[in-house]
Amino acid sequence: MIRFEQVSVTYADAPAPALRGVDLTVPEGELVLLVGPSGVGKSTLLGAVSGLVPHFTGGRLRGRVTVDGRDTRTHKPRELADLVGTVGQDPLAHFVTDTVEDELAYGMESLGLSPDVMRRRVEETLDLLGLAELRDRPIATLSGGQRQRVAIGSVLTPHPKVLVLDEPTSALDPAAAEEVLAVLQRLVHDLGTTVLMAEHRLERVVHYADQVVLLPGPGEAPVVGRPEDIMAVSPVFPPVVALGRLAGWDPLPLSVRDARRRAGDLRARLATTVPPLAATPALPPAPPVDRPAAPRTALTRLLRRRPQPTPATDVTAVTHLSVLRGRIEALRGIDLTVTPGETVALMGRNGAGKSTLLATLVGMVEPSSGSVTVGGRTPHRTHPRELIRQVGLVPQEPRDLLYADTVAAECAAADDDAGAPPGSCRALVDELLPHVSDRTHPRDLSEGQRLALALAIVLTGRPPLLLLDEPTRGLDYAAKARLVEILRALAAEGHATVLATHDVELAAELARRVVILADGEIVEDGPTHQVVVSSPAFAPQVAKIMAPREWLTVSQIRDALAAGAAAEDPA
Amino acid sequence: MAPADASRDGDDRATPGPGTETPGPDTNDARFEPPADASRHGDDRANGAPAGPNRGTRTPSPDIGPRTSEAPVDAERDRGDRANRATTGTGRNPGRRANAGNGQASWDRDTPARGVGAGRAARVRLPLRAPQATRSNALHAGAWWVWALGLGVAASRTSNPLVLGLLVGVAGYVVAARRTDAPWARSYGAFVKLGLAVILVRLVFSAFLGSPIPGSHLIVTLPELPLPGWAKGIRIGGRVTAEQLVFAMYDGAKLATLLICVGAANALANPARLLKSLPGALYEAGVAVVVAMTFAPNMVADVLRLRTARRLRGRSTGGVKAVLQIGLPVLEGALERSVAVAASMDARGYGRTAAVPPAVRHTTTVLTIGGLLGVCAGTYGLLAAEGAANGLPLLxxxxxxxxxxxxxxxxxxVRTRYRPDLWGVRAWLVAGSGAAVALLMIRASVYDPESLHPGVVPLVAPGLPLWPAAGILLGLLPAFVAPRPALTNTRPAPTNKEKTR
Known part of the structure; x- marks a missing residue:
C-alpha cells in the first residue's frame, strides 16, 4: 500500500538529510507503528506519505514514495486527499471550519461526495468517535481530547485507505486514548484501512501494532520487524517491555495481558518483599528555609531573597475553592494542601479542571469563592514579580515562556525578572540542559530541551512551589527519564511540585500523592500506590502486571530484585 | 403585541421544544437511507453519476442542483403540514405560506385561530413556538444580515436619539435572546463599545474644532488657538455651545447605531455559514477569506496566552514595552499556524479541480470578464447625466x-455542500421584519421628516414619533420566531450566588 524506495529527504539549509536510505513497504490493512527517539525524522517520514513532504515543506526528496500506486512525485497532496488522511501533532492547526459537524464534512466536500453520503458518514463518524453531543459546538470551545477526536474524525469521513497519524494520543487522557485506539483498531480490522502512526507513548499503542518501524537515529536506515523483535533492540520501549527485559522473558510481552501470564514466577519471587510505599526515594520532606541546601552549590549563593515561609509548613493551601469560567463552574469546593518536598500528581480526564487549578495557584484566575494561599500570599492579588518567587508554572506549551532569540538572552531576562544575580539562570540551564550553546535559538531546541529551558527559567526565582502542566507531552523516554531525575532532585531540595498529567507512568515514577479531579471536584486524594492501583484507568503498566501487590515502576522491582539477590548471595 | 406575548408563553415552556422537532431528523433519515444502502459498498463518489469518465465534471451539479432547490420546499411543506395538523383540520391554508414574507401580517392572521379554544390554543402554539436551534433548523445566516441591514437602513434615516435608542434596544434584545455561546457571538460587546467610542470622538472633535451649527446656549469658551490668515475657516478651540454638542451627539448616535446593527448580525450569524451560500466558483476564495479572518481572533488568543506567560515570568503585562515584546512571538505564532492550516487544507483536498473541456473554460473567462466590464460600463452609464437609457440594459x-x-x-x-442552511419560513420572517422596519422608516421619513430629525436650533427636546416607533418594534420579531439557541453548560443559579458574594 505504501512503498518507500531508497528515499532520502534533505531540507533546505540543512547540513544533513533528515531521512536517509529508507526502504519500506507497508502492506494493506496493517497497523504500523513508527518509533524512535525525538528528532530522528518520524514526522518527515509521515509527511512524505501524504505528499506534504516535499510539496509543502520544501526540501529535496530522492527516491520514490508510492501510495496505492500513486507516486507522490507526480501527485500533489490534494490529489492524494481521497487516499491518505493525515492528522498532525497539533489538532488546532488542522481545523479549517469552526464547528464540529462542518469540520467532519470538510474533507468530503472537497472531494465532491454527494450530500446523502456525506450526511450518513458524518452521523456514523459522530457515533464512532463519541462526538454526537458535540456536533454543533464551535471547535474553539472543545477540550484537547475532544479536538483530537474531531481531527481524527475529520480525516476518517472521506474513508481514506491510508491513515497517517502523528502522536494521536499524546494529548489525551488514558480513557480517551483507549477510545481513539479502539477506533483505529476497528478501522484496521473491519475496513482494512492501513494505519501508519508515530507515537511516543508506546505503552498505549505497541500491542496494537502489526509491524514496528524503528528509526534508531538521525539519518540511519529504519529497522522493520515484528513488535516483539523490534522492542528487544529498540532504544525506546514501554515499561512492560522494560519489565520483560529485566525478567528475561522471551518473546517479550507487549501487552499487560501477556505479561501477567508470564509474571507468575516474578510475583512469587517478590512475594515476601514489601513494595516501597512511595515512588520517590524516601526522603523526609524538609522545609526549604531550614536547610542550608547543600546540593545547590553555586545557586544557593546567588539567592538574594529567600522565599518567606508561612508559619504553617504548607507551601500552598486551597480551601473551598470554586472557580467560574464564563458560565461554567470549572472548579467546585476544592480543598488541597501541599507540603514542602511533596510531589503531587493531578490527574483526571481532559477538561476536568486541572489546568484551571494550576492557573488559580499562580493567580491567573481569580477564585469566585474560597481561598488560595501560596507561601502566605493570595496569588491573584500579588504582583507578578513578587509571585514568581513563591510559585512557578511551566505551561503546557513551554515555548510560550520563551521570547528572546538566544538562550543567553533568555537567561539574562530571567535573572532580571526574578531579581536574581546575573548568571543564576545560566547555571541552572547548565545543570538541566548541558551542551546547549548560548547562541541557540529557543525555537530550534527539541521539545525536551525547550521544556528544560522553561523549567530553568521558572526555577530562577527559586519558588518553593513548582507547577507543571502536562510536562511529558511530546517527550521521548530518554527526555522523560531526565525530567524525572530533575524533578526528584528538586523534591529532595524541598521544592513542592504539582504535576497535572495524563501520563500514569510519570505519576507512578514521581508522585507520592495523586489527586484525581472530575468535573471540577476532587474525587480521590491519597498516596500514589493506593490511588492508582485501585483504578484501572490510572494504573501504570507495572501495577497492572503485579496486581494486587502495589508495585508501581520497573525501577522498584529492579531494586527489589537486586536487594534480594544481594541478600541471597552471602547466604 | 398579542402575538409576541403568546410566543413568549411558548418560550417559557422550554422542555418540550426538542420533542416537537424530532420528526424533522426522522424524515430526513428516511430520505437519505435508500441511496445510502445502494452505495454502501460501491464507490460512493460515483454515486448518482453512472458514467465513469465524466464523473468529475458533472457529478456534483446534478446532485446538488435539484436538492438544494427542493430541500427548502420540503422543509416548508413539513412545517406547513405540522401547522395544519395543529390548527385542527382547517385544511391547507395556502395563504399562510404565501403571506409569510409580510411578517407581522401573517401573525395577525393567525391570532384568531389561536383564540378558538383553550385546549386547542395550547396545541396551536406548539408548532408556532420557536424550536431549539439545531443544525437542521438553523436560520439562514443571510436572513440575519438582511434583518440587521434593515435596522441599519432605518437608523440611517433618522437622527432622533429616541428612535435610534429604540433601534439599539431592539437589536440588543434580539441579540440577548438569540445569540449562542460561540466565539463569534461575543463580538457584540465590542461593537457596542466601538459605537460609544464613535459618539465620544464625535463630541470631542465638535468641541475642539467647532461646528457650523449656530448656537446661543454657551456652555464654555475654550481658549482659541490663533491661526494665520490662510487658515481661515479652521477654528481650534473657542465657543462650545449646547446646540453643536447635541448635533454632534445625534450624528454620532446614528453612526453608532449602524455599527451596533452590524455587530448584531455578526453575533447572530456564523460568518462561515454565509459562505455556504456562495456560488461554487467563489467558494474556494471564500474559504481562504474566512480562514484569513480567523487570523485575528487567533492572534487575540495568542496575545492573551503570551500575556499570561509574561505574568508567569514576573513581568508586567501592560505598557508599550510589553506590547513590543509580545508582538514578535504573536506574529510568529500566527504565521506558523497559517502555514499549518494551509498544509492541512491541502492534504484534505482543498483546491481539487475537475477536468473541464477547454471550450467551457474559455467561455467562462469570456463571460466573467465580459460581464464585469458590462457591469462597470452600465454603472457608469447610470451615473452619467442622461445615460440611464443605455446604462440600465447594459448593467x-x-x-x-x-x-x-x-x-x-x-x-x-468538484466541491459539494454539506447541509447548507435552508431559507425557510422563519428566515422569511426574520428577513421580512428587518425589511419592514427599513421600509416603514423610509416611508415615515418622507411623510414626517421633522419628527425624525429633531431640530437643534432652537434646542428642543426630541419627541418620540409614535408610528415609526411602532414600526421599529417589528424588528423584535426574530426574538420570537428564530430558533432558540441551545443552552449548554449553563448554571445560572451559582453565577448569581457567586456574584452577590
Whole structure:
C-alpha cells in the first residue's frame, strides 16, 4: 500500500538529510507503528506519505514514495486527499471550519461526495468517535481530547485507505486514548484501512501494532520487524517491555495481558518483599528555609531573597475553592494542601479542571469563592514579580515562556525578572540542559530541551512551589527519564511540585500523592500506590502486571530484585 | 403585541421544544437511507453519476442542483403540514405560506385561530413556538444580515436619539435572546463599545474644532488657538455651545447605531455559514477569506496566552514595552499556524479541480470578464447625466453574463455542500421584519421628516414619533420566531450566588 524506495529527504539549509536510505513497504490493512527517539525524522517520514513532504515543506526528496500506486512525485497532496488522511501533532492547526459537524464534512466536500453520503458518514463518524453531543459546538470551545477526536474524525469521513497519524494520543487522557485506539483498531480490522502512526507513548499503542518501524537515529536506515523483535533492540520501549527485559522473558510481552501470564514466577519471587510505599526515594520532606541546601552549590549563593515561609509548613493551601469560567463552574469546593518536598500528581480526564487549578495557584484566575494561599500570599492579588518567587508554572506549551532569540538572552531576562544575580539562570540551564550553546535559538531546541529551558527559567526565582502542566507531552523516554531525575532532585531540595498529567507512568515514577479531579471536584486524594492501583484507568503498566501487590515502576522491582539477590548471595 | 406575548408563553415552556422537532431528523433519515444502502459498498463518489469518465465534471451539479432547490420546499411543506395538523383540520391554508414574507401580517392572521379554544390554543402554539436551534433548523445566516441591514437602513434615516435608542434596544434584545455561546457571538460587546467610542470622538472633535451649527446656549469658551490668515475657516478651540454638542451627539448616535446593527448580525450569524451560500466558483476564495479572518481572533488568543506567560515570568503585562515584546512571538505564532492550516487544507483536498473541456473554460473567462466590464460600463452609464437609457440594459446584460460565468466556473469545482442552511419560513420572517422596519422608516421619513430629525436650533427636546416607533418594534420579531439557541453548560443559579458574594 505504501512503498518507500531508497528515499532520502534533505531540507533546505540543512547540513544533513533528515531521512536517509529508507526502504519500506507497508502492506494493506496493517497497523504500523513508527518509533524512535525525538528528532530522528518520524514526522518527515509521515509527511512524505501524504505528499506534504516535499510539496509543502520544501526540501529535496530522492527516491520514490508510492501510495496505492500513486507516486507522490507526480501527485500533489490534494490529489492524494481521497487516499491518505493525515492528522498532525497539533489538532488546532488542522481545523479549517469552526464547528464540529462542518469540520467532519470538510474533507468530503472537497472531494465532491454527494450530500446523502456525506450526511450518513458524518452521523456514523459522530457515533464512532463519541462526538454526537458535540456536533454543533464551535471547535474553539472543545477540550484537547475532544479536538483530537474531531481531527481524527475529520480525516476518517472521506474513508481514506491510508491513515497517517502523528502522536494521536499524546494529548489525551488514558480513557480517551483507549477510545481513539479502539477506533483505529476497528478501522484496521473491519475496513482494512492501513494505519501508519508515530507515537511516543508506546505503552498505549505497541500491542496494537502489526509491524514496528524503528528509526534508531538521525539519518540511519529504519529497522522493520515484528513488535516483539523490534522492542528487544529498540532504544525506546514501554515499561512492560522494560519489565520483560529485566525478567528475561522471551518473546517479550507487549501487552499487560501477556505479561501477567508470564509474571507468575516474578510475583512469587517478590512475594515476601514489601513494595516501597512511595515512588520517590524516601526522603523526609524538609522545609526549604531550614536547610542550608547543600546540593545547590553555586545557586544557593546567588539567592538574594529567600522565599518567606508561612508559619504553617504548607507551601500552598486551597480551601473551598470554586472557580467560574464564563458560565461554567470549572472548579467546585476544592480543598488541597501541599507540603514542602511533596510531589503531587493531578490527574483526571481532559477538561476536568486541572489546568484551571494550576492557573488559580499562580493567580491567573481569580477564585469566585474560597481561598488560595501560596507561601502566605493570595496569588491573584500579588504582583507578578513578587509571585514568581513563591510559585512557578511551566505551561503546557513551554515555548510560550520563551521570547528572546538566544538562550543567553533568555537567561539574562530571567535573572532580571526574578531579581536574581546575573548568571543564576545560566547555571541552572547548565545543570538541566548541558551542551546547549548560548547562541541557540529557543525555537530550534527539541521539545525536551525547550521544556528544560522553561523549567530553568521558572526555577530562577527559586519558588518553593513548582507547577507543571502536562510536562511529558511530546517527550521521548530518554527526555522523560531526565525530567524525572530533575524533578526528584528538586523534591529532595524541598521544592513542592504539582504535576497535572495524563501520563500514569510519570505519576507512578514521581508522585507520592495523586489527586484525581472530575468535573471540577476532587474525587480521590491519597498516596500514589493506593490511588492508582485501585483504578484501572490510572494504573501504570507495572501495577497492572503485579496486581494486587502495589508495585508501581520497573525501577522498584529492579531494586527489589537486586536487594534480594544481594541478600541471597552471602547466604 | 398579542402575538409576541403568546410566543413568549411558548418560550417559557422550554422542555418540550426538542420533542416537537424530532420528526424533522426522522424524515430526513428516511430520505437519505435508500441511496445510502445502494452505495454502501460501491464507490460512493460515483454515486448518482453512472458514467465513469465524466464523473468529475458533472457529478456534483446534478446532485446538488435539484436538492438544494427542493430541500427548502420540503422543509416548508413539513412545517406547513405540522401547522395544519395543529390548527385542527382547517385544511391547507395556502395563504399562510404565501403571506409569510409580510411578517407581522401573517401573525395577525393567525391570532384568531389561536383564540378558538383553550385546549386547542395550547396545541396551536406548539408548532408556532420557536424550536431549539439545531443544525437542521438553523436560520439562514443571510436572513440575519438582511434583518440587521434593515435596522441599519432605518437608523440611517433618522437622527432622533429616541428612535435610534429604540433601534439599539431592539437589536440588543434580539441579540440577548438569540445569540449562542460561540466565539463569534461575543463580538457584540465590542461593537457596542466601538459605537460609544464613535459618539465620544464625535463630541470631542465638535468641541475642539467647532461646528457650523449656530448656537446661543454657551456652555464654555475654550481658549482659541490663533491661526494665520490662510487658515481661515479652521477654528481650534473657542465657543462650545449646547446646540453643536447635541448635533454632534445625534450624528454620532446614528453612526453608532449602524455599527451596533452590524455587530448584531455578526453575533447572530456564523460568518462561515454565509459562505455556504456562495456560488461554487467563489467558494474556494471564500474559504481562504474566512480562514484569513480567523487570523485575528487567533492572534487575540495568542496575545492573551503570551500575556499570561509574561505574568508567569514576573513581568508586567501592560505598557508599550510589553506590547513590543509580545508582538514578535504573536506574529510568529500566527504565521506558523497559517502555514499549518494551509498544509492541512491541502492534504484534505482543498483546491481539487475537475477536468473541464477547454471550450467551457474559455467561455467562462469570456463571460466573467465580459460581464464585469458590462457591469462597470452600465454603472457608469447610470451615473452619467442622461445615460440611464443605455446604462440600465447594459448593467442588466453585464450582471447576467457574470452570473452565467460564475455558474459555468462552478463546474470546475468538484466541491459539494454539506447541509447548507435552508431559507425557510422563519428566515422569511426574520428577513421580512428587518425589511419592514427599513421600509416603514423610509416611508415615515418622507411623510414626517421633522419628527425624525429633531431640530437643534432652537434646542428642543426630541419627541418620540409614535408610528415609526411602532414600526421599529417589528424588528423584535426574530426574538420570537428564530430558533432558540441551545443552552449548554449553563448554571445560572451559582453565577448569581457567586456574584452577590
Amino acid at each position: 442588466g446584460i453585464g450582471v447576467l453574463a457574470a452570473v452565467a460565468g460564475l455558474r459555468l466556473g462552478g463546474r470546475r469545482s
